[in-house]
Amino acid sequence: MTATPQASAPASRQTDWMGDAMQKRIARRYAAERRFKFLGLAAVALSSLFLAFLLVVMIGNGAKGFVTTEATLTIDLPAATGSISPDQLTEPRLAATMASIDVRRIFDQAVQAQYGDDGARYFASTAWTALRNQLVENPNLVMGKTSFWLPTSSDIDRAAKDRSTPEAERDYAALTKAGEVRQSFNMQFLTGSDGTDPARVGIWGALKGSLITMVVTLFLAFPVGVLAAVYLEEYAPKNRFTDLIEVSINNLAAVPSIIFGLLGLAVFLQFLSMPRSAALVGGLTLALMTMPVIVIAARNAIKAVPPSIREAAMGVGASPIQVVFHHVLPLAIPGIMTGTIIGMARALGETAPLLMIGMRAFTTTPPDGLTDPATVLPVQIFLWSDEVNRGFVEKTSAAIIVLLVFLLTMNAIAVYLRNRFETRW
Amino acid sequence: MLDNLASATTKPKMSARDVRVFYGPKEAIKGVSIDIDMDNVVAFIGPSGCGKSTFLRTLNRMNDTIPIARVEGDITLDGENIYSSSMDVVQLRARVGMVFQKPNPFPKSIYDNVAYGPRIHGLAPNKAELDQIVENSLVRAGLWNEVKDRLQDSGTALSGGQQQRLCIARAIAVDPEVILMDEPCSALDPIATAKIEELIHELRGRYAIVIVTHNMQQAARVSQKTAFFHLGTMVEYGDTSDIFTNPREERTRDYITGRYG
Numbered sequence: 001m002t003a004t005p006q007a008s009a010p011a012s013r014q015t016d017w018m019g020d021a022m023q024k025r026i027a028r029r030y031a032a033e034r035r036f037k038f039l040g041l042a043a044v045a046l047s048s049l050f051l052a053f054l055l056v057v058m059i060g061n062g063a064k065g066f067v068t069t070e071a072t073l074t075i076d077l078p079a080a081t082g083s084i085s086p087d088q089l090t091e092p093r094l095a096a097t098m099a100s101i102d103v104r105r106i107f108d109q110a111v112q113a114q115y116g117d118d119g120a121r122y123f124a125s126t127a128w129t130a131l132r133n134q135l136v137e138n139p140n141l142v143m144g145k146t147s148f149w150l151p152t153s154s155d156i157d158r159a160a161k162d163r164s165t166p167e168a169e170r171d172y173a174a175l176t177k178a179g180e181v182r183q184s185f186n187m188q189f190l191t192g193s194d195g196t197d198p199a200r201v202g203i204w205g206a207l208k209g210s211l212i213t214m215v216v217t218l219f220l221a222f223p224v225g226v227l228a229a230v231y232l233e234e235y236a237p238k239n240r241f242t243d244l245i246e247v248s249i250n251n252l253a254a255v256p257s258i259i260f261g262l263l264g265l266a267v268f269l270q271f272l273s274m275p276r277s278a279a280l281v282g283g284l285t286l287a288l289m290t291m292p293v294i295v296i297a298a299r300n301a302i303k304a305v306p307p308s309i310r311e312a313a314m315g316v317g318a319s320p321i322q323v324v325f326h327h328v329l330p331l332a333i334p335g336i337m338t339g340t341i342i343g344m345a346r347a348l349g350e351t352a353p354l355l356m357i358g359m360r361a362f363t364t365t366p367p368d369g370l371t372d373p374a375t376v377l378p379v380q381i382f383l384w385s386d387e388v389n390r391g392f393v394e395k396t397s398a399a400i401i402v403l404l405v406f407l408l409t410m411n412a413i414a415v416y417l418r419n420r421f422e423t424r425w
Numbered sequence: 426m427l428d429n430l431a432s433a434t435t436k437p438k439m440s441a442r443d444v445r446v447f448y449g450p451k452e453a454i455k456g457v458s459i460d461i462d463m464d465n466v467v468a469f470i471g472p473s474g475c476g477k478s479t480f481l482r483t484l485n486r487m488n489d490t491i492p493i494a495r496v497e498g499d500i501t502l503d504g505e506n507i508y509s510s511s512m513d514v515v516q517l518r519a520r521v522g523m524v525f526q527k528p529n530p531f532p533k534s535i536y537d538n539v540a541y542g543p544r545i546h547g548l549a550p551n552k553a554e555l556d557q558i559v560e561n562s563l564v565r566a567g568l569w570n571e572v573k574d575r576l577q578d579s580g581t582a583l584s585g586g587q588q589q590r591l592c593i594a595r596a597i598a599v600d601p602e603v604i605l606m607d608e609p610c611s612a613l614d615p616i617a618t619a620k621i622e623e624l625i626h627e628l629r630g631r632y633a634i635v636i637v638t639h640n641m642q643q644a645a646r647v648s649q650k651t652a653f654f655h656l657g658t659m660v661e662y663g664d665t666s667d668i669f670t671n672p673r674e675e676r677t678r679d680y681i682t683g684r685y686g
């Protein structure tokens with residue numbers, strides 16, 4: 001503290017800023033800068049290239065999955081049904097009518113009449129249900145002779161899009177020539193569920209399964225993760241025990257996901273006897289996996305809140321809980337949301353742990369609740385990619401597109417929310 | 426040193442007796458006794474690290490937030506021990522407000538900054554009264570004319586000096602009895618500093634004010650009483666004019682004449 005005379009500095013040498021050595025050093029520095037910039041640019045270009053490649057391949061293959069091939073079938077309905085009236089096809093008489101007229105038989109007869117004895121090979125085995133649906137949707141059709149567009153067999157569908165068996169190629173050529181075939185948007189793919197006929201499968205069942213699972217995961221992992229982080233940061237005493245908890249949480253975030261599947265299997269299915277294949281169990285399992293990621297992100301976000309803000313709040317008499325909820329959390333929310341986005345995106349794409357708890361159920365109806373048998377998008381993709389029928393290839397790609405769109409939508413919502421919460425300093 | 430304690434004609438607002446503060450095993454305040462009354466602004470001066478902030482923070486129990494800090498001795502507010510279990514620390518901090526070294530407004534609007542304290546303590550039953558409290562506080566902090574047209578702007582968008590006056594407005598909005606200021610001008614330019622000093626003059630009498638400063642001219646300008654701290658002890662406490670012109674202690678004289686610090 002007391003001033004002492006400074007030891008005199010050694011006689012200083014004049015720096016030669018314009019000398020050769022100095023100029024060379026400057027040139028080297030600029031070269032290094034240019035090199036670094038170039039490397040960075042190359043890295044960005046390479047990753048953009050990969051991304052573009054992925055998108056082009058996926059969309060190229062998957063787009064066909066959203067298109068279906070249909071052939072026309074003309075039916076004289078008054079003759080075939082015995083002149084039923086349209087209101088017989090509306091509730092409440094619908095069920096009784098359907099029992100009395102056999103749509104399947106009407107379909108078979110019409111096919112035989114129009115396409116010959118083995119004309120059935122042109123159509124999907126479930127094409128008659130499409131006919132029934134169209135009738136129910138528009139009962140007035142029973143009044144006259146109508147041309148229906150009904151899905152073709154998957155062989156002809158593939159002949160229309162790509163290549164298929166020689167017979168199918170021939171059939172397709174014949175149909176095209178007669179103008180009896182067309183391609184249209186495949187609503188069934190967006191509204192249906194899994195099935196055995198690739199031309200008729202849909203993604204809605206898996207999409208709904210993913211949605212329910214994600215909701216369970218979010219509603220469990222987010223509050224529990226944030227509260228755990230708040231407790232650890234704000235309230236927990238710093239001792240051996242809390243150190244141990246901290247280490248465990250960090251390790252948990254790095255545990256391979258399949259282990260969480262085994263944990264879910266042991267705890268939820270075997271110990272707690274929850275239903276197999278249910279979105280509830282899938283959500284719980286993924287929540288276990290997502291929670292540590294959220295805890296870590298939330299703790300870092302809470303740590304990053306400047307202490308001066310806490311002091312300011314305490315200085316006017318805010319209680320600890322008010323400090324946390326009025327000041328710390330609002331400032332930490334953007335960081336917490338970033339961690340949540342990462343955790344949820346990972347959970348959405350997870351397959352292995354869900355296979356362990358049986359979420360590979362072959363379900364032809366979408367799940368209606370938390371405990372219905374369900375599957376999720378990545379598992380559906382995995383299952384379809386494993387099918388021998390070539391028709392599933394495009395469905396696999398189409399399902400991947402749906403998964404990516406889901407992911408992007410989820411992230412876009414989260415980023416929007418995060419920006420709304422962001423406090424401008 | 427103790428002569429000054431009893432000589433006050435009125436009862437002291439706050440008084441400390443033999444206060445010791447430990448950070449772990451290290452004793453940062455080694456037995457300080459002082460009385461603070463309503464009529465005088467008290468300045469704490471002393472070299473950095475001597476414990477001015479530490480002692481100041483014992484007066485509203487801000488040290489509670491440091492896990493390793495431990496306080497011994499008695500500190501009373503209106504005769505009531507603030508470290509007793511019957512004292513509610515949340516209420517204490519409303520009664521003994523604090524202004525920090527670096528301006529620290531909340532990243533909220535100017536209005537919300539000032540309204541925060543009254544809101545959490547339920548001081549205003551309706552919006553109109555809250556508006557009135559906010560206006561009065563900003564007027565008293567000398568900021569009203571500068572911000573009255575932009576109360577919804579962010580408090581952090583103000584200049585440093587305005588931010589510090591906003592922090593003072595925020596502190597006085599909960600109607601405290603004592604205001605503690607820890608080097609409130611050290612991050613401000615001379616003009617902003619002059620405004621704060623002027624403000625301290627105006628607040629004197631309504632609140633008991635304690636200000637830590639490393640600037641001796643400032644201590645001389647704003648305070649009526651000065652306490653000189655050194656290495657965790659309070660060396661001398663008396664009228665500011667006496668401390669600066671006629672200190673009793675050698676160490677005080679050395680510090681004031683710039684021999685160290």
Ligand SMILES: Nc1ncnc2c1ncn2[C@@H]1O[C@H](COP(=O)(O)OP(=O)(O)O)[C@@H](O)[C@H]1O
Nearest residue numbers: 448453471472473474475476477478479480491
């Ligand atoms: N949170 C803390 N933990 C440990 N030691 C501290 C802490 N705060 C202050 N100290 C120590 O207490 C002493 C007094 O510090 P402080 O009160 O900040 O001094 P001043 O405000 O007079 O500069 C210093 O030696 C400092 O290192």
Ligand SMILES: [Mg+2]
Nearest residue numbers: 477478479607
């Ligand atoms: Mg200090």
